[in-house]
Amino acid sequence: RRAQFEAIRSLPAETTDRVPISVMVNAGLAEDALSLELTGADGIGLFRTEFQFLVSATMPGRESQLRLYKKVLDAAGDKPVVFRTLDIGGDKSLPYLSSGGEEAENPSMGWRALRLSLDRSTLMKAQARALIQAAAGRVLRVMFPMVSEPWEYEQARALFEAQVQWAEQGNRPLPRLIEYGAMLEVPALAEMLDQLLPRLDFISIGTNDLTQFLFAADRGDPRLAERYDWLSPAILRFLKRVITAARESEKPLRVCGEMSGRPLECMALIGLGAENFSITPAAVGPIKAMVRSLDAAAIRARMDHWLARPPNDIRRALTDWARRHRV
C-alpha cells in the first residue's frame, strides 16, 4: 500500500471521469510545510496559526509570527497556503492571555477564535500585520475561524484592510493579492450564506466543530465518539445545502475537517459535490488512491438518491457501493 501511495504521489488527484480534486494538507508548524514535498499535496488548505501560540511560553510577538509565516510561504513555493487566524480561547487557553476572569463551562462554545480576536483586536492587528508583511509580493490567503454571523466576518476583514493601509502608509511592500475566507463551523452561518458568500473569496467547512454543534455532541468526549456518525443523513443533507450554495455563487469551497481525510467520508463528500479538501498529511495517499478509482458522476447520482430516501445505514450502503464499484 505504501508503495502504491508512493507511486501516485506525483499523479493528479483526478476521478476516472476526469473531475480534478484538490487535495491539500492541514498544518500548524513550520516543519509541516515539508509534508507538501513528501505527500505531493496541492498546498496547505488550513494553517492553524494558534499552534505557535500553544507551544510558546510567552506571547509570540509580531516579529516571530512574521518569521514563521514567511518560512511557511517560502517552503510552499508556488503552492497556496491558507492561514487561519488564531483559534484560541475555550479549551485552547493560553497561560499568558487572561480569559477576562470568566471560566467557561462550555469552552468550545465560549469566548474563542474570532470572538476573542475581535474583542482583543491588538492581538489580531499584530497577526494581520505579520501576515501582510510575510506575504509581500505574493498572494495572501486568510480565513477566520468560528464565524457565527456575517458581521463578524465583515469586522475581521475590515481590520485586515485597515492594516493594509497601515502598511501602505509606511511604504511597506504589500501582498500581490489578498483573498479572504470564512470557516463554516457554526450551523447558524449556513442560514446566512446568501449574505455572506458574495462578500468573501472562499469558504471552508470545518467538519470537526460543525458536526459537534449540529449534534450538540462534544467532539472530545469519548463516550460520544461512536454515538453519531459523520455519515448520517442530517449531516450529509446539511453539507449538501452548503456545497450547493457555494457552487451556485461560484465561490470556492473546501472541506478541512478530519472527515475529509477518511476515504469513505471523502467519497461521500465528492458525492455531495465537494471537490477541494484539506486533510492530515498521512491521509493524502489513501485519499488520492480513492479519488483515482472513483467515478464522480456515479457517486453524485447515488448520493442524490440516498439523500432523498436515506437507507437505514448510509455507512454500510456506501461501503457496499465502494466495493461493488472497485473504489
Ligand code: PEP
Ligand atoms: C474543524 O473544526 O473542523 C477544523 C478544521 O478546525 P479545528 O479542528 O482546528 O477546530
Ligand code: MG
Ligand atoms: Mg474548528
